[in-house]
Amino acid sequence: MVSRVIPVDSFDLVIFGGTGDLARRKILPGLFRRFCAGQMPPEAQIVGAARTEMDDAGFRDMVRAAIDEFGGGAEDPGQLDSFLERVGYVAVDAKGDGGWKALKDRLRDDCVRAFYFSVGPALFGDLAERLRAFGLATETSRIVVEKPFGHDLESARALNRELAQYFDETQIYRIDHYLGKETVQNLMAVRFGNVLFEPLWNAQFVDHIQITVAETVGVGGRGGYYDDSGAMRDMVQNHLMQLLCLIAMEPPAQFEPDSVRDEKLKVIRALDPVEPHHIVRGQYGADEKQPGYRAHVENERSRTESFVALKAHVSNWRWAGTPFYLRTGKMLRARTSEIAVVFKDAPHSIFGAEAGRHNNVLAIRLQPNEGMTLDVTIKEPGPGGMRLVDVPLDMTFADALGPDGANVPDAYERLVMDVIRGNQTLFMRGDEVEAAWAWTDPMIDGWEARGDVPKPYDPGSSGPEDALMLLHRDGRRWRDIKA
C-alpha cells in the first residue's frame, strides 16, 4: 500500500513574488494544508521574497490573512501559529544586488533548496542568474517556474536557453497546475490501472473525443495580461494540451518523469496543423449585469479571443481519423471541465432501426464534482417493444470514496511537495513546452495575418454559434455545458 502522507525531506523554499496573488491564493494556503497533514518536517522553512520592504512579522501577518481568506483547513487554531514560525521574509531586488546576501544567510546548507518563481517570465532570467552569482543555488537546488512559459515558440526557446545557462533540466520544474489536479492524474489511473478501457482506446472504437474547460468568470483584474494572450495561449497551449496528451498517449513503461514526458511529447509532435476553418474564436459581449470583454480589458478594438474551439487530429496508428474537439472559454454557462470519450455505435443493431442509435460515452469530470460516468445502453423498463435508453453508470468520487473522495487537495499542494521530493513527472519538460508552442503558433499567426475578428457570444451561453457548427458539420454535437 502506498502511504497517504509521505513526509518530505527538510527544505528551505523561497517564494519570489511571495506577496503576489498566486502566493496568497494558492501556494501559501497549500503549504499550510500540507503542514496540517503532517507532511512538512519541523525545521522546514518558507521565505517570502519580493521587492517590498517588510520584516518577518509583516509577512507573517500577510500570510495569516491569506490563509484565513483562501482556505486553511486547520483543525486546531494553534497550527497556524506553529506554521507561521516557519515563515520569514527578505526584501530582494530581482534586477539588482539588494537583499541577495541577506537571503543567502537565511538558507541552510544541509537541506533541499527550492526557489519558486511566482513572478512574470520577464524576471525568470534575472532571478536564475542572481541565484548563481550570489551563490544561493547549489547542485541540488530546484527552481519552479510558473506559466506563461513564453508567448510563442521563439520566446519559449529563449527562456529555455536562458535558464539552461544556470540550471540543469533536472532542476527546472515548469508548472502546469492542471497536472496537479487529482482527476487529471486519475486519467492515467483509469487508463493504465484497468484492463477494461485500453483495448477500446483507439480509432477503431472511439468515434471522437471532446475536451471542454468552461469557466463562468471573465478576465477579472488580469485584463492587461489576458488581452495579450487570449484563450489559445492562456489555456489551450498548456492546460488543454496536457489533457489531450494524457488521453492520447501510449502507455509509458513506468510512471516516471521521462517515461511519461516522452510519451506526451510524441502526442504533441503527432498533432496535425489545424486548418483555419476548424478553429472558432469568440469574445464575450455585455449583458445587463456587466460590460463585455472589451470593456474588461479596456481595449475597445480588441481582437483577442476569450473562447476558442477547434478540431485536432493526432496522426498516428492509434488515433488516425478520430477527431479531438477542444473548447475553452470564459463567461460561459457553467464552470465545468470534462473529457468525453465518445465510442462508436455497435457495428450492427439487432433491435432494428426504431430502437435508434446508441453509443457509450465515458465522461471524466475534472471539476467540479470530480468523477466519471459511463453511459450504457439498456432496455427501458416496461412492456411493449424493445425500447433502448442510455443511462449513466455514475461514479462521483465524493459518493464512491466517502469523505476522502470529497476532500480533493488543491493542485498546488501536490505540486509543491513533488518539487521538494524531486519528482518531475507532473511538470513540463522544456521540449514539451516548445512542441506545444510549435503547434499553436501557426494558428495564432494565421488568424493575425488574416485579421480575423472573434465571433461575439452572450455571457452565460455555450459560446458562439459557429462552435456548435464545428461539430454539426461532422454530424456530431457538443455535450451540454452544465454544472
Ligand code: BG6
Ligand atoms: C489559469 C489561467 O492558468 O487557469 C486562467 O491563466 C484560468 O485564465 C485558470 O482561469 C483556470 O484554472 P482552474 O484551476 O480554475 O480551472
